[in-house]
Amino acid sequence: MTISNxxxxxxxxxxAEAIQEEMQIDPSVFVMGEDIAALGGVYGNTRGLLExxxxxxxxxxxxxxxxxxxxxxxxxxDGMRPVVELMFVDFFGVCFDAIYNLMAKxxxxxxxxxxxxxxxMTSTGGGYSDAGQHSQCLYGTFAHxxxxxxxxxxNAYDAKGLMTAAMRDDSPVVYMYHKRLQGMGWLGTEAGATxxxxxxxxxxxxxxxxxxxxxxxxxIVSLGLGVHQGLAAAATLxxxxxxxxxxxxxxxxxxxxxxxxxSVAKTGRLIVVDEDYMSYxxxxxxIASVTEHDISVLKSAPxxxxxxxxxxxxxxxxxxxxxxxxxxxxxxxxxxxxx
Amino acid sequence: MTPxxxxxxxxxxxxxxxxxxxxxxxxxxxxxKTPAFNMADGPIPGEMHxxxxxxxxxxxxxxxxxxxDVVTATHRPHHQAIAKGVNLExxxxxxxxxxxxLSGGRGGHMHIFDADVNFACSGIIAQGMGPAVGAALSRxxxxxxxxxxxxxxxxxxxxxxxxxxxxxxxxxxxxxVCVIEDNAWGISVAKDASTAIxxxxxxxxxxxxxxxxxxxxxxxxxxxxAGEAIARARAGDGPSLLEIDTYRLAGHxxxxxxxxRPEGEKxxxxxxxxxxxxxxxxxxxxxxxxxxxxxxxxDAAATVDAAISFARSSDDPAPEDALTKVFAA
Numbered sequence: 001m002t003i004s005n006x007x008x009x010x011x012x013x014x015x016a017e018a019i020q021e022e023m024q025i026d027p028s029v030f031v032m033g034e035d036i037a038a039l040g041g042v043y044g045n046t047r048g049l050l051e052x053x054x055x056x057x058x059x060x061x062x063x064x065x066x067x068x069x070x071x072x073x074x075x076x077x078d079g080m081r082p083v084v085e086l087m088f089v090d091f092f093g094v095c096f097d098a099i100y101n102l103m104a105k106x107x108x109x110x111x112x113x114x115x116x117x118x119x120x121m122t123s124t125g126g127g128y129s130d131a132g133q134h135s136q137c138l139y140g141t142f143a144h145x146x147x148x149x150x151x152x153x154x155n156a157y158d159a160k161g162l163m164t165a166a167m168r169d170d171s172p173v174v175y176m177y178h179k180r181l182q183g184m185g186w187l188g189t190e191a192g193a194t195x196x197x198x199x200x201x202x203x204x205x206x207x208x209x210x211x212x213x214x215x216x217x218x219x220i221v222s223l224g225l226g227v228h229q230g231l232a233a234a235a236t237l238x239x240x241x242x243x244x245x246x247x248x249x250x251x252x253x254x255x256x257x258x259x260x261x262x263s264v265a266k267t268g269r270l271i272v273v274d275e276d277y278m279s280y281x282x283x284x285x286x287i288a289s290v291t292e293h294d295i296s297v298l299k300s301a302p303x304x305x306x307x308x309x310x311x312x313x314x315x316x317x318x319x320x321x322x323x324x325x326x327x328x329x330x331x332x333x334x335x336x337x338x339x
Numbered sequence: 340m341t342p343x344x345x346x347x348x349x350x351x352x353x354x355x356x357x358x359x360x361x362x363x364x365x366x367x368x369x370x371x372k373t374p375a376f377n378m379a380d381g382p383i384p385g386e387m388h389x390x391x392x393x394x395x396x397x398x399x400x401x402x403x404x405x406x407x408d409v410v411t412a413t414h415r416p417h418h419q420a421i422a423k424g425v426n427l428e429x430x431x432x433x434x435x436x437x438x439x440x441l442s443g444g445r446g447g448h449m450h451i452f453d454a455d456v457n458f459a460c461s462g463i464i465a466q467g468m469g470p471a472v473g474a475a476l477s478r479x480x481x482x483x484x485x486x487x488x489x490x491x492x493x494x495x496x497x498x499x500x501x502x503x504x505x506x507x508x509x510x511x512x513x514x515x516v517c518v519i520e521d522n523a524w525g526i527s528v529a530k531d532a533s534t535a536i537x538x539x540x541x542x543x544x545x546x547x548x549x550x551x552x553x554x555x556x557x558x559x560x561x562x563x564x565a566g567e568a569i570a571r572a573r574a575g576d577g578p579s580l581l582e583i584d585t586y587r588l589a590g591h592x593x594x595x596x597x598x599x600r601p602e603g604e605k606x607x608x609x610x611x612x613x614x615x616x617x618x619x620x621x622x623x624x625x626x627x628x629x630x631x632x633x634x635x636x637x638d639a640a641a642t643v644d645a646a647i648s649f650a651r652s653s654d655d656p657a658p659e660d661a662l663t664k665v666f667a668a
Contacts, residue, residue, distance in 0.1 A: 030480065070471045070500065075477040080480065101461065108664050110454065254410065
């Protein structure tokens with residue numbers, strides 16, 4: 001099908017456009033981070049903004065994540081709406097106090113009298129041999145800690161709408177974008193993430209999952225890059241006569257447990273795909289959402305395909321062995337249907 | 340620059356109010372904690388860091404601040420909060436963990452937030468720095484009046500985040516002042532055992548900004564130095580660093596036996612207690628009469644008693660209120 005006014009954007013371009021349109025109407029929005037001005041962000045998500053808004057509002061920072069994320073907290077509490085970038089989520093180790101002790105707790109510790117309306121955007125994911133300090137997802141780490149909303153778009157439409165929603169939210173939002181969905185050629189990219197994006201400003205609700213493919217035999221739940229792997233697996237399964245439903249979580253906090261439960265109630269089978277580490281993470285939370293609600297809907301034990309509990313290696317064959325992919329999802333179905 | 344008569348009266352009033360508040364908290368804190376000391380017991384549970392002796396820093400700095408100015412404070416925040424004008428009744432109630440507290444009992448003594456006077460705390464060392472610099476940036480970007488002051492202890496200067504924030508403040512030339520309360524001890528570790536240089540104010544040179552050390556825990560000298568730094572910030576000339584010699588007349592926290600202190604050190608500090616010193620000076624300088632100061636002391640005690648009574652008589656929060664206010668309404 002061809003849409004006459006189709007306007008395909010990469011996630012990087014969709015993020016930049018959302019920020020641009022919001023900055024045009026809201027003077028309290030500004031951007032801080034490393035290499036977000038002249039370079040336009042290592043992943044392209046602030047490209048073109050410096051030229052339009054200048055260095056006061058598109059503000060390159062020193063390599064001082066503790067200081068500038070802490071400063072964003074202070075500016076947000078003082079009436080601004082900062083969008084800050086943590087270049088790689090892996091770098092949270094040098095600045096997590098500003099994130100989870102300040103950004104995420106000041107609303108609560110003030111009894112709701114102080115608001116911290118800021119967006120922390122950060123890149124996630126591996127698959128391009130950057131090893132374990134530049135390839136993690138850490139979805140579960142952020143989603144585990146209370147006080148911050150967490151979103152992870154799988155396509156450019158959601159990316160734009162989620163960014164606009166995040167900038168308008170009065171609570172802090174961690175916006176986790178996957179490097180291999182950004183549409184940056186040099187990183188390799190998932191073509192399915194580049195989709196039609198409306199020109200005008202719009203929001204995508206934070207806390208609402210999407211059923212991106214309907215099916216009746218098994219539910220595949222994932223987020224970010226994993227959604228595309230789930231869709232690829234569903235296409236393969238369809239050739240075998242298996243009808244797989246694919247759920248894109250979109251948001252981890254709040255988590256749309258109702259959509260997950262409704263899908264599994266329909267299919268009776270659940271495969272969770274998560275590029276983050278296996279244990280104590282998103283995959284377990286999704287399964288618990290179903291089992292603690294109504295275990296009787298399950299026709300077989302749920303399965304998860306997640307990163308094994310090891311640091312991410314450099315060597316291509318080792319990393320690819322560990323990462324989720326469509327073949328692993330199909331294999332999981334093969335195991336499951338036997339059970 | 341000497342504080343005017345009215346300012347001196349205000350400074351003395353705040354110092355006395357703060358000390359009386361701490362003395363009340365100290366007494367109540369021990370309720371239910373004898374003979375066996377268990378931090379979890381009594382009407383005020385948890386850690387308690389008293390500010391006795393450090394009052395001159397709070398009043399010398401806050402004498403130059405208005406409600407619109409921003410302060411970030413430390414885990415030892417009561418004197419700073421009182422001098423900044425935080426609602427004393429609601430602060431006391433917060434310390435008691437009551438429903439009427441500033442955050443309805445969610446924060447407690449190390450997390451005092453009063454948005455009406457732009458006061459915030461963090462219990463993590465040096466982590467008020469970034470938010471203060473960010474608030475200062477916000478004022479500059481919005482072209483709105485107001486400066487931001489981060490109070491930290493001398494131990495905080497050895498945190499990486501302190502240096503990051505100082506660099507950022509100087510780089511962006513924001514209206515910010517860092518005030519180091521040097522009470523010579525990081526819990527049990529003496530400053531000279533933790534810090535490579537004697538005067539942290541020298542570190543200002545690393546950021547190309549003015550730095551000054553003020554000796555003697557003297558509210559007048561602090562007033563003068565803070566006045567210059569804050570005026571400089573208000574004028575748009577950028578941040579400053581002050582290190583203020585002060586005294587920790589209490590333990591690091593309530594229950595601290597302080598076996599690490601050299602013998603005689605505390606006695607010597609009590610001999611230099613800044614409150615009786617300021618009292619004598621005001622009388623000697625003729626800026627206050629004995630009767631006026633006695634009146635201030637009576638008023639301060641009444642103010643504290645009223646705040647404590649408010650806190651004691653307030654209701655506990657509903658337990659399930661713990662589940663609210665995680666996100667903005």
